[in-house]
Amino acid sequence: MKKMASLLVAAALVAGGLSGCTKAPAKETAGGAVSQEKTTDQEKTTAEKENGGGEKTPVSLTYWQHSSAARDEMMTALVKTFEEQNPDIKVKLEFIPEGDYSQKLIPALATDTAPDVFQIQSGMVAKLAQTGAIKPLAEEVMSADSITADFVPAAVDGLKYDGKYYGMPTDLQTIVMLWNKKLVAEAGLDAEKGPQTWDEFFDWSRKLTKTEGGKLVQSGWGGKGYAPEVLSIIKQYGGAFYDDAAGQYVFADDPKVLEAIEAYTAPYKTDKVYNTEFVKNWAGFRQGLIGLMLGHPAMIGNLPQTAPDLDFGVGLIPAKGDSHATCVTSWGYVMSAKAPDEAATRFIQFLSSDDVERQWTEKTGELPARKALLEDAGLKSDPKVAVAIESLNDSFVGALQTSALNTIWTEAMDRILQTDEPIETILKDAQSKMNDELKNPV
Amino acid sequence: MKVSQGAVSRNRITMHRAVPYFFIAPAVIYIFFVTLIPAIMALPISFTDWSALSPKKNFVGFDNYVRLMGDKDFWKSCLVMAQFFIYVPIVLAAGLVTALLLNLKIKGVKLFRLIFYSPVITSTIAAAILFEYFFQPSFGLFNSILGFFGLKGLGWVENASTAVLSVIIFKVWKDFGEAMLIYLAGLQDVPSEIKEASAIDGASSWQTFRYITFPMLRPAHIYLLMKNVIGVFMIFQETYMLKGPLNSTRTVVNYIYEKGFQSYQMGYASAMSFSLFLIVLIITMVQYKATKLDVL
Numbered sequence: 001m002k003k004m005a006s007l008l009v010a011a012a013l014v015a016g017g018l019s020g021c022t023k024a025p026a027k028e029t030a031g032g033a034v035s036q037e038k039t040t041d042q043e044k045t046t047a048e049k050e051n052g053g054g055e056k057t058p059v060s061l062t063y064w065q066h067s068s069a070a071r072d073e074m075m076t077a078l079v080k081t082f083e084e085q086n087p088d089i090k091v092k093l094e095f096i097p098e099g100d101y102s103q104k105l106i107p108a109l110a111t112d113t114a115p116d117v118f119q120i121q122s123g124m125v126a127k128l129a130q131t132g133a134i135k136p137l138a139e140e141v142m143s144a145d146s147i148t149a150d151f152v153p154a155a156v157d158g159l160k161y162d163g164k165y166y167g168m169p170t171d172l173q174t175i176v177m178l179w180n181k182k183l184v185a186e187a188g189l190d191a192e193k194g195p196q197t198w199d200e201f202f203d204w205s206r207k208l209t210k211t212e213g214g215k216l217v218q219s220g221w222g223g224k225g226y227a228p229e230v231l232s233i234i235k236q237y238g239g240a241f242y243d244d245a246a247g248q249y250v251f252a253d254d255p256k257v258l259e260a261i262e263a264y265t266a267p268y269k270t271d272k273v274y275n276t277e278f279v280k281n282w283a284g285f286r287q288g289l290i291g292l293m294l295g296h297p298a299m300i301g302n303l304p305q306t307a308p309d310l311d312f313g314v315g316l317i318p319a320k321g322d323s324h325a326t327c328v329t330s331w332g333y334v335m336s337a338k339a340p341d342e343a344a345t346r347f348i349q350f351l352s353s354d355d356v357e358r359q360w361t362e363k364t365g366e367l368p369a370r371k372a373l374l375e376d377a378g379l380k381s382d383p384k385v386a387v388a389i390e391s392l393n394d395s396f397v398g399a400l401q402t403s404a405l406n407t408i409w410t411e412a413m414d415r416i417l418q419t420d421e422p423i424e425t426i427l428k429d430a431q432s433k434m435n436d437e438l439k440n441p442v
Numbered sequence: 443m444k445v446s447q448g449a450v451s452r453n454r455i456t457m458h459r460a461v462p463y464f465f466i467a468p469a470v471i472y473i474f475f476v477t478l479i480p481a482i483m484a485l486p487i488s489f490t491d492w493s494a495l496s497p498k499k500n501f502v503g504f505d506n507y508v509r510l511m512g513d514k515d516f517w518k519s520c521l522v523m524a525q526f527f528i529y530v531p532i533v534l535a536a537g538l539v540t541a542l543l544l545n546l547k548i549k550g551v552k553l554f555r556l557i558f559y560s561p562v563i564t565s566t567i568a569a570a571i572l573f574e575y576f577f578q579p580s581f582g583l584f585n586s587i588l589g590f591f592g593l594k595g596l597g598w599v600e601n602a603s604t605a606v607l608s609v610i611i612f613k614v615w616k617d618f619g620e621a622m623l624i625y626l627a628g629l630q631d632v633p634s635e636i637k638e639a640s641a642i643d644g645a646s647s648w649q650t651f652r653y654i655t656f657p658m659l660r661p662a663h664i665y666l667l668m669k670n671v672i673g674v675f676m677i678f679q680e681t682y683m684l685k686g687p688l689n690s691t692r693t694v695v696n697y698i699y700e701k702g703f704q705s706y707q708m709g710y711a712s713a714m715s716f717s718l719f720l721i722v723l724i725i726t727m728v729q730y731k732a733t734k735l736d737v738l
Contacts, residue, residue: 102703110494110708127706131496276687277579277597289580403704414687418602437705 058090059343062115064105066331067095070364078359082350089343102403109133109336116339117347119170119331122158123401129161134334136164138345151352154328154395155369167332168352170360172367173296174326174391175228177201177318178303181311183208183218183291194315198233198263201292201318205273208291220273221292222281223264225413227400228327229294229317234260235327235396236320242399247438249399252424252431261416261423268417276418286310296329297388301365314384316391326391327398330369361385367392400434408433481719487712494708506713516714518689519697522606526677526693529610530670536614537621537666538659542651544622545629555626559619566616570683573612574599577684605686613680617673621666628662629655664733668726675722694718 065075072095079091094115096104101119108114109128120128128134137147147156147165159167181191187207195201205220223229234241239257243250251257267273274281274290282299284290286307293299294317303310316324333351335344350356357368361379367388373379374393380386400409412430416423488506490499510516544555561569576583577598585595598608632655640650678695685691692700694714702711 106494106703106706110492110497112497127493127495131493131498133496277600279578279580283578404700404706407700407704411689418687 058088059340060090060092061117061339061343061347062092062094063347064094064096064101064115064118066098066101066119068098071095074359074363078351078356082347085350086346089347091347112338114336114338117333117335117344120167120334121401121403122167122169122330122332122397123405125159125166125332125334126161127402128334129166132337134166135337135339135341136166137168137335137348138341141342141345142168142349150371151369152371152374152392152395154392154397155330155367158328158330158397158401159332159334167334168348169330169369170333170351170366171331172369173228173298173329174367174388174395175232175294175317176297176300176326176388176391177315178285178293178295178299179204179313179315180285180288180291181313183288184313187291191313194313195292195318196315198236198318198320202263202267202271205267205292206271209271209273211272216272216275216278217289219275219278219281219284219290220271221267222274222284222290223268223294224274224276224281225265225410225417226294227406227409227413228296228329228398230261230264230409230413231327231398231400232317232325233264233320235325236260236323237263249431249434249438252427258423258427261427265416265423285312297367297385297391298365300384300388314387316387323394324391325394325396328392328395329398329401361389402437404437405434408437481716484712484716484719487709488716490709491707492709492712493706494702495706499709502709506710507717509710510713510717515689516694516697519692519694522689522691523674523677523693525606526610526613526674527671529613529674530667532610533614533617533621533670534663534666536618537623538625540618540622541625541629544626555622558622561616562619562623564616566679567683569616570612570680573608573615574684577608599684599686599691602686602688602690605684605690608686609677609680609684609691612684613677616680617670621670624662624666625659628659632658664729667733668729671729672722672726675718675725 063079065071075093075095079093083090105114105118105120109131114133120134125134142165144163144165147168151169155169155172156165159165159169177194179191179194184194184204185191187204189204189207195204201221208218208220209216210218231241234251234257237256237260239251239260240254241249241251241257268275278284279287279289281290281293282295285293286303288310300314303312317326318324333348335341335348352369354370354372357370357373358376358379360366361368361373365385365388368374368376368379374389376389380389400406408430412426415421415426487499489501489503491502491505492499540558544551544558577600579585579595579597579600582598584598588595596604599605636654637650640654645653676695677693678699681691681693681696682699695718698711698714698718701707701714
């Protein structure tokens with residue numbers, strides 16, 4: 001009897017383990033979020049085509065995005081609005097933690113089970129377009145001419161491949177300057193205006209740096225070579241980072257690039273305004289230990305929540321001459337090769353519409369990509385947000401918008417800042433590795 | 443129809459023998475589908491240029507393995523991984539010392555066993571985030587402790603020369619509870635009569651430990667040694683979260699992840715994975731033979 005009971009328990013364990021292997025079809029819940037519930041319905045997770053003649057069955061779209069509390073909440077509400085406006089389309093949402101996003105997306109792409117609409121880093125558009133994993137936006141819904149006319153060039157140029165737009169921008173960011181007003185005022189500097197040029201910026205960073213007994217106790221500027229910051233100063237110095245015609249990185253061969261990087265790194269290496277062993281830069285800025293930072297406009301929304309006592313100013317990235325040129329980074333909404341063209345493009349069009357972009361800017365600090373919104377009085381009523389929006393007027397697409405390229409760049413900047421190796425050698429090494437990445441067959 | 447006594451007896455024996463297999467079946471099925479099959483599938487993929495961005499694969503022969511031989515970054519990551527072997531004797535020693543203390547009949551010993559084992563069941567990611575704060579050079583716990591004793595603070599994870607040490611500290615904290623548990627079980631098997639006899643013969647506590655207890659823990663030593671050596675080859679989460687500058691903590695698995703999931707060179711990543719699998723297999727077999735099969 002005991003043995004029979006043991007056998008039954010063991011069989012139940014085996015059955016339980018095997019049952020986990022079956023795929024539970026996704027089911028749409030209220031508001032559009034997907035839950036993995038078992039159902040007897042034989043629902044497909046891919047979109048269904050329209051029936052010819054008679055009543056149209058709703059087209060079903062699956063959408064993935066990398067998750068954060070604010071974005072998830074917004075997207076759930078937006079999808080509800082979209083479905084009300086487009087009763088012939090149903091959207092199934094799936095939110096994936098950012099750390100797991102590419103690990104989930106890549107196997108889906110590899111096995112042809114990718115969602116209909118999803119987000120990718122804009123630097124991935126070319127690779128995915130080459131493999132045929134994504135396809136261009138439906139011209140009859142969003143024409144290339146209308147996109148070119150209506151959107152900030154730097155926001156959409158990175159989503160173009162072979163002359164066609166493959167997606168629309170999201171999570172659009174530039175680089176702006178932030179400063180701790182209290183520390184700046186204590187140093188006798190203009191806490192309302194901030195430095196305007198790079199020379200002023202580097203001068204302020206030295207004046208805001210304090211040491212005690214040879215140990216850093218206040219950092220003037222927490223810069224450590226974040227790619228969009230460095231690309232911005234390189235652009236302003238007139239350096240060539242990437243040759244579009246040749247399809248190659250060329251930064252190691254341009255003396256202006258070297259000049260820009262030497263200027264950027266001198267405060268760290270020579271003036272010792274910051275040290276990574278002092279404090280993590282954004283943590284330090286929040287704690288009032290760092291005077292100046294360069295960062296994304298998203299920090300304008302983030303800092304009041306994470307450091308409510310911090311009184312900070314926001315300005316355009318410092319200029320060389322008249323140019324406050326700033327690097328744009330973004331993700332893109334794209335559609336997979338098997339997605340229904342019209343429905344998926346309509347959803348992407350909705351997500352990049354005037355009204356939706358306005359909401360994203362107001363609630364999450366993401367920049368609008370539409371030209372019309374750059375002069376929107378409502379959005380610009382907050383002076384800090386107004387600066388961030390203004391930064392788009394002199395912006396360019398960043399050339400390092402994939403994880404692999406960023407990893408190579410970070411390694412190069414670590415070597416420049418923390419070793420005595422010649423900068424030229426480090427840049428040549430980084431350039432070679434980046435060009436090798438471009439050669440990878442897809 | 444009457445069933446003979448012999449037939450009933452044979453059925454019972456068969457069922458009795460089958461029951462253990464049903465109990466181990468879930469784990470075996472899991473390992474088979476989640477570990478073994480993917481490991482075997484890495485081999486054919488390693489002979490392709492698969493990017494994982496589409497199902498398309500082209501056969502490239504041994505190109506990936508030839509490339510591996512000349513890849514300086516791969517060999518650098520092997521050197522980084524080699525530095526972590528120092529963690530093995532440290533975690534075993536920490537586990538053994540704790541087990542010896544918890545083997546004493548003192549009040550609250552069960553609570554201490556729970557406390558010391560709790561890091562093992564804590565999420566590595568969550569714990570690493572916490573340790574990131576502890577390792578903060580300016581305001582972290584560890585530099586505060588060093589400062590209390592008049593010692594100079596270290597850069598910990600932010601410094602290339604102390605980053606590996608930082609990860610080892612974290613990993614020892616995380617894993618010593620498991621070693622403690624295995625040694626505790628082993629200590630229960632040391633007959634008390636032998637220890638009492640040695641005490642009667644005049645042996646000191648240290649001599650009893652050195653000549654009786656420690657040798658009798660051999661099965662535990664061997665199991666923990668093998669498991670933790672394999673664990674060093676598999677280090678990933680800890681070095682992914684506590685990343686030192688200048689690739690000072692980039693292990694082989696971290697490098698494989700970069701090549702597979704960031705550079706989309708899944709064919710090359712598979713070649714590295716399979717090579718690592720073979721190295722681990724060879725080392726494990728050498729350990730297995732060197733420590734003699736009977737203890738397992």
